[in-house]
Amino acid sequence: MLNLLSMLLLLGFCIAVLMLVRRRVLSQRRDDLAALAAASSDAEAVVVGKVLRTLRSRNLAALGAAAFGAAVAIFFTEAFPRTYGLLMVAAPAIMAVLAAAVYAFWRIPHEFPTADPAPSGRISADLTPRSTGMFGPAWGIVLPGVLLIGTLGGLLVAGMFSGPDEKGLYRDLPYVSMNGAQLDENSVVTQIHMSDGSTGPFPGWYYGLPVMGLLVIAGILTLWALNVNARRPRLRSTGxxxxxxxxxxxxxxxxxxxxxxxLCFQAVPLVVLSASSIVNAGYNTMYAIGQVYDDDAIPDSVLDPAHAALAMSLAGVGLLLGVTGVLLLANLVGWIGATIMPIRRKSIESATA
Known part of the structure; x- marks a missing residue:
């Protein structure tokens, strides 16, 4: 079942990418980068070429850093099975930290001593105040902020409900169920017993604390990178x-x-683990006082409606987050691809060769 789900998600991602690229369901502002670069004058071509190469290098480096983080998570999970999948659960957060660090510490140049910054002899200065969320989508701060706060809040709640497993790691969900019964000599139920149990893996403190720490670092680095992007000095040429x-x-x-x-991909495994544990904790054996039971007539286990409703709600949230993450990732491919494709301009190619 898990293999089938993985194949369906991969197929859905491929279809989403093809649809977005083929139908160009992308912001027209993405094309401005290539159009404005191609429209620059010969004197500005050197500056444009250097900036575009920096954008391309940063984007590819961020992709490489994210892929490296995923590879490290997979390797150490296979090499150290006693970590119980901690790095695999935290893999999206690790990838976010590494990618955000590339953008935070790798600055885009704005001074070019060898180029003529202002062919017209004038240097412009923009006095308009620039804020962190001024550039990019309107939801550029709100959506990741909501996802980050929601994930941190969910992990805090899950941590408070978690309990230790047999090794003392807080990765189980404790529960109380009516799964025991006392029978008399005639196999008649005389009393129903409450029993304690636990199920897992559950995103308790063992998984939650490392993921929360990584997500906070990723959020800080991303805000830093957005702030640097907004406050970077403008290119001096008026053109x-x-x-x-x-x-x-x-x-x-x-x-x-x-x-x-x-953030969407980080929340999905946490939600899936929570829903699975809640389902396991919600099963009760339907004993009834006065009924006769023997070894051939063991009652069935029934899922508690409240547990079922909560698990289904979490599954729906996980599905929504998965689809949203795939669409965002497909959109990201288009944005990064805008800097990888060469600019069709002979003057730029000759000036930057």
Whole structure:
């Protein structure tokens, strides 16, 4: 079943990417980066080429860092099975930290000593105040903020309800159920017993604390990168003001979309683990006082309606987050692809060769 689900998710991701690329269900502002670069003058071509190469290098480095984080998580999970899948559960958060660090510490150049910054002899200065969320999508701060706060809040609640397993790790969900009965010599139920139990894996403190720490670091690095993107000095040439704005918009979309997608993928395994544990904890054996039971007539286990409703709600949230993450990731592919594709302009190619 899990293999089938993985195949369906992979197929859905591929279809989403093809639809977005083929139908161009992408913001038109993405094309501004290439259009404005191609429209620059010959004197500005060197500056445009260097900025575009920096964007391309940063995007590819962030993808490589994220892939490295995923590979490390898979390797150590296989090499150290006694970690009980901790790194696999936290893999999206690890990827978010590494990718955000690339954008936070790798600055885009704005001074070019070898280039003519202002062919017209004038240098412009933009006095408009710039905020962290000024560039990028309108939801660039709200959506990842809501996802981050929701994930942290959910992990706190799960941690408070968690309990230790046989090794003392808080990765189980304790529960009380009516799964015991006292029978007399005639196999008649005379009393129903409450019994304690636990089920897992559950996203308790063992999984929750590392994930929360990584998510906080990823959020801080992303805000830092967005702030650097907004407050970076503008390119000095008056003819490159539109291109400079497109560069900032590109960075804002990549950062916000990438973090939001990874937050969605981080929440999915946590929600799935929670729903599975809640279902297991909600089963009760239907004993009834006065009924006769023997070894050939063991009553069936019935899922408690409250547990079933909660588990189904969590499953629905997980499905919604998974679909949202796939769509965001497909959109991110288009934004990053805008810097990978070469600019069709002979003057730029010759100036940056």
């Amino acid at each position: 490159l003001q539109g291109f400079d704005h497109a560069v900032r918009t590109h960075n804002g979309y990549v950062l916000s979309t990438g973090l939001s997608a990874l």
